[in-house]
Amino acid sequence: MASAEAYPGSEPARWKYLDQIRTRAGPFTDPDTFYGSKVASEMDRMNVLVIGAGGLGCEILKNLALSGFKNIHVIDMDTIDISNLNRQFLFRQADVGKYKAEVAAAFVMRRVKGVHITAHNKMIQDFDEDFYMKFQLVVCGLDSIEARRWINATLVNMVDEDIEDSVKPLIDGGTEGFKGQARVIIPTITSCIECQLDMHAPRAAVPLCTLASIPRQPEHCIEWAHVIAWDEEKPFPKLDKDDPEHITWLYQKALLRAREFNIPGVTYSLTQGVVKNIIPAIAATNSVIAAACCNEALKISSSCAPALGYPADNYMMYSGNDSVYTYTFRHEKKDDCPVCGNLARDLVVDPSGTLRDLVDSLAVRPEAQLKKPSLRAQNKTLYMQSPASLEEQTRPNLDRTLVELGLGDGDEVAVTDPAFATVSFKFRLVFRKAAS
Amino acid sequence: MTEIVMSQTPPILHGPSEKEKKYDRQLRLWAASGQAALESANLLLVNSGPGVVGIETLKNLVLPGIGRFAIYDEATVGDADLGVNFFLDADFLGKSRSKCLTELLLELNPEVHGAWYPSQENATSLDDMLATSPVFTAIMYTFPISPQRLSILEAYGQQHKTPLVAIHSAGFYSYFRIHLPGAFPIVDTHPDETATTDLRLLSPWPELVDFAKSMTQDIDSLDNFEHGHLPYVVILLYYLEKWRETHGGANPITYKEKTEFRSTVAAAARTNNPEGGEENFDEAVAAVLKTIVPPSLPSGLKEVFEYEPSEPIEERSSFWIVADAIKAFYAKHNCLPLRGNVPDMKAQSKVYIQLQNIYKAKARLDAAEVLETAQAIAPGRHFDPAEVELFCKNAPFVKLINATKGGNIASASSVDRLQDVTAQELANDESAELTLMPLSLLPIYLALRATSHVASASADEILAEVAKIIPGANENERIVQAAQEVARAEGGELHNVAALTGGMVAQEMIKIITKQYIPIDNTCIFDGIGSRCQVLRL
Numbered sequence: 001m002a003s004a005e006a007y008p009g010s011e012p013a014r015w016k017y018l019d020q021i022r023t024r025a026g027p028f029t030d031p032d033t034f035y036g037s038k039v040a041s042e043m044d045r046m047n048v049l050v051i052g053a054g055g056l057g058c059e060i061l062k063n064l065a066l067s068g069f070k071n072i073h074v075i076d077m078d079t080i081d082i083s084n085l086n087r088q089f090l091f092r093q094a095d096v097g098k099y100k101a102e103v104a105a106a107f108v109m110r111r112v113k114g115v116h117i118t119a120h121n122k123m124i125q126d127f128d129e130d131f132y133m134k135f136q137l138v139v140c141g142l143d144s145i146e147a148r149r150w151i152n153a154t155l156v157n158m159v160d161e162d163i164e165d166s167v168k169p170l171i172d173g174g175t176e177g178f179k180g181q182a183r184v185i186i187p188t189i190t191s192c193i194e195c196q197l198d199m200h201a202p203r204a205a206v207p208l209c210t211l212a213s214i215p216r217q218p219e220h221c222i223e224w225a226h227v228i229a230w231d232e233e234k235p236f237p238k239l240d241k242d243d244p245e246h247i248t249w250l251y252q253k254a255l256l257r258a259r260e261f262n263i264p265g266v267t268y269s270l271t272q273g274v275v276k277n278i279i280p281a282i283a284a285t286n287s288v289i290a291a292a293c294c295n296e297a298l299k300i301s302s303s304c305a306p307a308l309g310y311p312a313d314n315y316m317m318y319s320g321n322d323s324v325y326t327y328t329f330r331h332e333k334k335d336d337c338p339v340c341g342n343l344a345r346d347l348v349v350d351p352s353g354t355l356r357d358l359v360d361s362l363a364v365r366p367e368a369q370l371k372k373p374s375l376r377a378q379n380k381t382l383y384m385q386s387p388a389s390l391e392e393q394t395r396p397n398l399d400r401t402l403v404e405l406g407l408g409d410g411d412e413v414a415v416t417d418p419a420f421a422t423v424s425f426k427f428r429l430v431f432r433k434a435a436s
Numbered sequence: 437m438t439e440i441v442m443s444q445t446p447p448i449l450h451g452p453s454e455k456e457k458k459y460d461r462q463l464r465l466w467a468a469s470g471q472a473a474l475e476s477a478n479l480l481l482v483n484s485g486p487g488v489v490g491i492e493t494l495k496n497l498v499l500p501g502i503g504r505f506a507i508y509d510e511a512t513v514g515d516a517d518l519g520v521n522f523f524l525d526a527d528f529l530g531k532s533r534s535k536c537l538t539e540l541l542l543e544l545n546p547e548v549h550g551a552w553y554p555s556q557e558n559a560t561s562l563d564d565m566l567a568t569s570p571v572f573t574a575i576m577y578t579f580p581i582s583p584q585r586l587s588i589l590e591a592y593g594q595q596h597k598t599p600l601v602a603i604h605s606a607g608f609y610s611y612f613r614i615h616l617p618g619a620f621p622i623v624d625t626h627p628d629e630t631a632t633t634d635l636r637l638l639s640p641w642p643e644l645v646d647f648a649k650s651m652t653q654d655i656d657s658l659d660n661f662e663h664g665h666l667p668y669v670v671i672l673l674y675y676l677e678k679w680r681e682t683h684g685g686a687n688p689i690t691y692k693e694k695t696e697f698r699s700t701v702a703a704a705a706r707t708n709n710p711e712g713g714e715e716n717f718d719e720a721v722a723a724v725l726k727t728i729v730p731p732s733l734p735s736g737l738k739e740v741f742e743y744e745p746s747e748p749i750e751e752r753s754s755f756w757i758v759a760d761a762i763k764a765f766y767a768k769h770n771c772l773p774l775r776g777n778v779p780d781m782k783a784q785s786k787v788y789i790q791l792q793n794i795y796k797a798k799a800r801l802d803a804a805e806v807l808e809t810a811q812a813i814a815p816g817r818h819f820d821p822a823e824v825e826l827f828c829k830n831a832p833f834v835k836l837i838n839a840t841k842g843g844n845i846a847s848a849s850s851v852d853r854l855q856d857v858t859a860q861e862l863a864n865d866e867s868a869e870l871t872l873m874p875l876s877l878l879p880i881y882l883a884l885r886a887t888s889h890v891a892s893a894s895a896d897e898i899l900a901e902v903a904k905i906i907p908g909a910n911e912n913e914r915i916v917q918a919a920q921e922v923a924r925a926e927g928g929e930l931h932n933v934a935a936l937t938g939g940m941v942a943q944e945m946i947k948i949i950t951k952q953y954i955p956i957d958n959t960c961i962f963d964g965i966g967s968r969c970q971v972l973r974l
C-alpha cells in the first residue's frame with residue numbers, strides 16, 4: 001500500500017511526485033495488471049499521438065510532458081490567430097501566423113527537458129495506417145466533429161486480431177464555453193465516436209425560404225448575406241472567413257437587410273460568429289477537459305489506477321455554468337453503429353419523398369451527419385457524388401421518389417462520404433407511415 | 437425599401453479592436469461588462485506544498501486578462517518542482533519560487549500585472565504584504581497551510597469582505613472550498629435560452645389580446661399564406677379564447693386538459709394545401725405544454741424574497757432594493773415583470789417584429805414600474821435603469837449563493853455541519869445500489885482535510901485525524917480507501933489533477949468576479965480515479 005516502495009525511472013528527484021503515484025499501488029489499483037517496477041521504462045518507450053494543437057492541444061502537450069511521456073507527435077495544420085491567445089498559452093503575439101503544431105512542440109520541449117515532440121503541420125487525412133500504427137495511444141483535442149469521426153473510423157478499421165497492439169485507445173476531449181466532455185474509446189471494444197454521434201446533434205439549419213423572404217432574427221439576415229447575397233454579387237473571388245474585409249462586407253449586407261425588415265441585433269461580432277460558427281472558448285475549461293483526458297492517458301499507460309474505458313464508465317460530461325456538475329457514465333456500444341457495429345442503422349424515411357430529400361437530410365440527421373453522401377442500394381447505384389461522369393449519370397435519380405426507384409421498406413442502403421474514405425455506412429430504410 | 441446610405445468611413449473601422457480580437461472567444465461568454473470586472477480584479481495566491489494547483493489556476497486567469505495578481509510563496513525552486521510545475525525550469529533552481537512563477541506567468545499576457553512575495557525589497561512577511569498591498573478582490577490559498585497563516589487570511593477576509601478560496605490537490609484527489617463574505621446574489625446567471633420562454637398566454641395584456649384578435653377575427657377567410665404564417669403565439673391565444681368559451685371561462689390547466697387542447701389546435705391546421713399541413717400549427721402544438729403555464733415563483737427568486745439581509749436598508753446593495761421592488765410587483769400583479777423575449781417562430785417578418793415589440797414594450801413598462809418602486813423604497817438613491825431592466829429580465833433565474841445569515845467565515849470550520857453532512861452522505865451510500873446514485877466523494881474530502889496542516893501523513897495518521905470528528909471513520913471501508921489513496925501521494929501533486937482543479941477554480945473565480953453564471957455553494961470534491969466531482973455545502 002502507501003508504504004510500498006516506489007520505482008523511480010531516470011531523474012528520481014525531479015519525478016518524485018509522479019513516481020510515488022504511478023509506480024506504487026493504491027487501494028483501487030488492480031494488482032493483476034499493475035507492475036510498478038516496469039511503469040517508468042514502459043512509459044519512456046511509448047509513442048503518444050496528439051491531434052490538435054489548439055486550446056485543448058496546448059494543454060494536452062503540457063500535461064503529457066508532465067505525466068512522464070517522452071515521445072509525442074502532434075498534428076495540426078492550423079496557424080496561430082490572435083483570437084487564440086486568450087487560451088492557447090504556448091503562443092505569443094509574435095507567433096501569430098506560424099504553425100501551431102511547430103510552435104507548441106518547440107515550447108514544451110524547451111520548458112520540459114527530456115520530452116521529444118514531433119510536429120506535423122498537416123491534416124490527419126495526410127497520414128496512412130502505417131503512421132497511426134506506430135502509436136500506443138491517441139489523444140484528441142479537436143473542434144471539428146468531422147476530424148473526430150475520421151480518426152475514430154480509421155482507428156476502428158485498424159483493429160486486426162492478428163496484429164498485436166492494433167487496438168489504440170482514443171481519448172477525446174471537447175469544450176464549449178464553460179462545458180465540455182472527456183471520453184475514452186477502446187476501438188471495437190467500447191462505444192465509439194460514431195456510436196455517440198447523436199449526443200452532438202448539429203444545429204438545425206434555417207430554411208432557405210425564411211432567409212429569402214421572411215427573415216425575423218439577426219442571424220437570418222447574416223445567413224442571407226452569407227448564402228444568398230454573396231453568391232449573387234461575388235464581391236471577392238472566394239469567401240475567406242478569416243479576412244476581416246470579407247466579414248465586413250457580409251456584416252454590412254446583413255445590416256442593410258436587417259434595417260429593411262426592422263430587425264435589431266446585427267453586429268460585426270455576431271456576423272463573425274454565425275459565418276464562422278464560432279464556439280466560445282476559455283482557458284479554464286480547456287484546462288479541465290485536457291487534464292481529464294491526460295489523467296486517463298496516465299492511468300491507461302501505467303495501470304496505477306482504474307481508467308475510464310472498459311468495462312466501467314467511458315464518458316465524462318462536465319458543466320460549469322450552474323455550479324460544477326459532472327456526469328460520468330457508460331455509453332453503450334451500438335450494434336447498428338455504422339463504424340463499429342455489424343447491423344445497419346434504421347433510417348426513417350418518407351417513401352413518397354425523392355432521393356434528393358433523402359440525400360439532403362443525411363447532412364442534418366443527428367444519426368448520420370454526412371454532407372457529401374453517395375448512395376448504393378443492394379443491386380444498384382442510386383447516386384454518386386464522383387466521378388463527374390457517374391454523378392451526371394445518376395443525377396436524374398435525385399428527382400425520383402424512393403418508391404419509383406424500386407426501394408422497399410427494410411431495404412439496406414450503403415452510404416459513403418469523402419470525409420470517411422474507407423467507411424461505408426449501412427442504413428436500413430424504415431418507411432414512415434403516411435400522415436393520418 | 438428604406439433608404440440607407442452605406443457608411444462613409446472605411447469598412448474596416450467597424451471591425452473589432454485588437455483587444456476585442458484577442459478576447460473574442462471569451463467576450464462571447466461574459467461580454468464587455470464581465471471583461472471590465474476581470475480587468476479590475478486583484479488576486480492573491482498564498483502558495484505552498486508542491487504549489488501547482490494554484491499556479492494552474494492563475495494561468496487560467498492571466499490568459500483572459502485578470503487585472504493583477506500576487507503570489508506569496510516562501511519556497512525555493514527544487515528538483516521536484518520541475519517534474520510537476522510547467523511555469524518553472526532548470527534555470528530557476530534554488531531561486532525564489534514566487535519570483536520565477538510570477539515572471540513566467542506574466543509572459544502569458546502583457547496586459548496583466550503581477551507581484552511576488554516575500555522579498556527583501558517588498559514585504560517580508562504575509563502580514564506585511566497584506567498591510568501594504570492594494571485590497572485584494574479574492575484570496576486563494578493552497579494546502580498545507582499553518583493554522584496561524586490561515587487565521588491571518590481569515591481575519592483579512594472578514595475585515596475586507598474578501599472571498600477566500602481554499603484549494604487542496606494531492607495525487608488523484610482534490611477539493612476546493614469557497615468562503616464568501618455573506619450572501620452572494622447573482623442576476624446575470626445565463627440560463628439556457630430554451631428555459632427562458634415566458635409568453636404569458638394565460639394572462640395576456642390588452643395590447644397583446646388586441647393584436648391577436650386583429651389577426652384572427654376572420655381566421656377562416658385568411659388565404660393559405662396568411663393562415664400558414666400566423667405566429668404560434670397568436671394561434672394559441674385564439675384557440676385559448678375558444679376553449680374558454682366552451683369551458684366556463686376556464687383555461688386548460690391539467691395535463692389532460694392541455695393534451696385535449698393540443699388536439700383541438702392540431703385539428704385546426706389546414707391540410708388541403710400543397711404541403712399537407714402547416715408548420716406554424718406544428719409549432720403551436722409543440723409549444724402547448726411548455727408555454728401554457730400559469731405564472732409561478734421560481735425557487736431561486738423565492739429564496740431571495742424571503743432572505744432578510746442583516747444590514748439596514750441604507751447600507752444594502754441596490755440588488756436588495758430592486759429585489760424588494762420586484763417582490764412588491766409580484767404581490768401586486770401576481771406575476772413577475774415580463775422578460776420580453778419572443779422565441780423565433782414561423783411568421784411574416786413584419787408580424788413577428790410587431791409581436792416582438794409588443795412584448796418588449798410591456799417588459800419596459802414593467803421594469804419602469806419596478807424602478808419607480810425601488811426609488812420609493814430607497815429615496816434619494818440612484819438606480820441604473822439598465823441594471824433594473826436586467827434584473828427584471830432575469831428575475832426568474834436570479835440565484836442566491838451562501839444564503840446563511842451573515843455567512844461568516846468563523847462558521848467555516850463548523851464541525852457540526854461536517855458531521856451532519858457525513859451522516860447524510862454515508863446513509864445515501866448505503867442505498868446507492870438501489871437508487872443508482874454515484875457514491876459520495878465526501879471520504880476524499882475527509883482524508884484531504886486531515887492533512888490540511890501537514891506535508892504528508894500515513895493512512896493510519898489520516899484515519900486517526902478523521903476519527904476525531906467522525907467517530908468510527910477508521911472502520912468505514914471507503915474512508916479507509918480514501919486515506920490510503922491520500923497517503924500514497926505523500927503530499928505530492930499529479931500535474932493533471934492540479935491542472936483540472938485549477939481549471940475548475942478559475943471558472944469559479946471568473947463567476948465570482950464577473951457576477952455572471954452560478955458559483956458553487958460551497959465545496960467541490962474531485963475524484964481523479966472515477967473522473968467525477970461532487971459539490972456539497974459544508
Ligand SMILES: [Zn+2]
Pocket residue numbers: 191192193194195196333334337338339340341
Ligand atoms: Zn461505434
